Amino acid sequence: SDPKATGIGTHSAQALSHLACAPDLGVVTVFRRNPPPMSYKAQLKGVQQFLDKSDGRDKLLATVQYVAMFISAGQPGDVKKVQASVAAARKVFRIMRPLESLNPIIQNPTLNSNRPLVLELLAKLKSVLMAIYFGGDNIVWASQAGILQNKTLILRAQKASLYGWAGGSVIGVITELHELQGLTARRVGEVEEVYQARLEKNGAEITRHLLLLVHSLVQALLAVGLLELRPWKPRTVGMLGIIASALNCYMLFPALPAPAKASTKSFAKVA
Template sequence: MSQPTVAPVGHRELQQLSAFLAKSDGKEKLLTAIQYASMFIAAGSPGNAANVQKSVAAARKVMHFLQPVQVAAPLVLQGVRVKQSQLSTVGARKLRALFLATYFGFDNLVWAYQVGLLKGADAQTRAQRLSWYFLMAGSALGVVAEVSEILAAVYQALARAATSGSVAQSDGTVAGKPSTPWALLPSMDTVIDRAIKLAVPTCQTLLGLGLLQLLPLKPRRTATFGFVAAVLNCYMLMPPKPPLPAPEKAKTS
């Protein structure tokens, strides 16, 4: 008689905590959009918009308190071993999770300096820049993973197209499907989903480059990348619309 599978100690609790933390992502992304919209309006000048940007940024840091746990949870639950054939996809995603968890960790450190738990202006500046470096690096790895998955999907589609062309029947169909390669292309919904998932880490990478001034981007251009990434994240987190209520049957007299 086979023994029941027992999850390692703490895994169930970690999964539960990760699911709980995920519920706050929508609010955090909305605050991110407000922060970078305010940064765009301020354009690097002091004023009300700049004050809104700073206050919203401070509010977001509080929401990041347990984000390192949520982001790093897959590394604990799934392990860090990666097959050599999956280095560009799975490997990049695992390394991305590690970098983003470190970004949130340094962001928590910045918050501790801001509220006075820690002292030192120079140390706060270094922690802030380190957090941006890890954000940029983690986002760049997200780009690598998404591009690798897109290329793999294109390769599979071309392989299916070549196979279908070699076994096409006289009526132009293969096993009930059209032999034309166009029929093997992904749906528009899939294309849009892939495009958004690629656009988000791309914008976040450019955001990190702008914040660190590794690219000579003006505040408004840097803010645009942050705002676009936040809006796209909100779109992906948006739940589907509830189904329409069934129409009532007309009463017969």
């Protein structure tokens, strides 16, 4: 019937069209289709927590650095100066990072018998390589600050830093491939239903390792480009840097509270 003829307004008629009635129970349930969006305060709090981390600020600046590299395409100019300036500014955040990288070995120098020996050795080696990466970067920073003047030492430290980064990233690729293989491989005697249920249960963990795998792979390629081991153009290297830095920012960003779910209200149906 016509809503106007029955004395029901158009908006009221539309609202009634979203009512789900349960005749047996005599209950009407109203579904709110659009839950309220996440509070901007929660989003700002997440940004603040991200920027509170020195690593977060470092990776954000890294994104700016590689965006500038991509735009400048290696050509001299203002954008190239921005790239160099931001790259120099990032190095301050890496002071004492070599010690942080070596901390797992210092705290636990023994090998974990519950994990494969190769993976344990690779984990220790990765810590050493990342310490070399940060240590070499600290030497470059000292030269930029005017503390060191030995150009030969600076060039060697810069190369050692990038090689350490490349090696650590390659180890990351190997480790994540092993973790994914363990999570997704079908076990002996495992039927299809159980296998699919296990994959579903480990879905979040599989996604996390996939993300880490992609990140490590892109970082390794970026290090290859920065070392000029391949004849890649500056824009190619810049794009790899943007992807690696964006992934870093994503992984460092704190988890935001989930938005409120659609609410339902029930009330007794009037006869």
